[in-house]
Amino acid sequence: MIVALRAMPALPTRVLVYGDSIAGGVDAPPPYTLGWVGRLVTYLVGSGAVATEAYGGRELHNDAADSTARAAFTTQLVAYEPTILWLAIGLNDKLTDAWSTAAFATAYGDLIDRVHSANSTITIYAQTPTITTSESANGLGYTLPNYRTAISGLSSGRAWLHIVDGTALISTSDLADGIHPTTAGHGIYYAAVKTILGL
16 A cells, blocks of 8 residues: 655744844834734744844844854854844944944854854845934944945855845835834835745
8 A cells, every 4th residue: 555645844934033123013003913023923823933032222232242242142043943034233233333334244244154154054134224214424423324335245255145125125204203114114014024035
């Protein structure tokens, strides 16, 4: 008797989003339902399908200021066992004058290299900061476009890295306060991310 074997299910999509208050769903009450990540959670129903490492005011500088911090944070991120890592960080690094764009890019690059080295099967998306109504220079003289350029420049020599233009995800008309998307804006953001991920 020949028994047909059922195909093994594909590895489930597990998305980890690293970001700040925008990833946390600010200005889309309730944020865990109507924020862009919350909508992704609803779409990818399943245990552990989407995890969020995000809170208001979060900066890359909080987690990756030096090599020791980056090593520890790499372990933290990889422990989620994501198939996709979406990085949406950098806005607050600009707003708080945390460091130069060169230092920011060095730390960012080292972090993603460590993650890739720890688990090369993780697909990494580096999203530049979304549009804001004020893009002027901070106290160190760097503008938000400078931080976007720093992230985009990380693609050189990293064929495995996917750069996402954050300014193409939403427009200033989708913002509630000049920075955070409205509820409708979060919906537009979510739809764009979903399309980019091919979900």
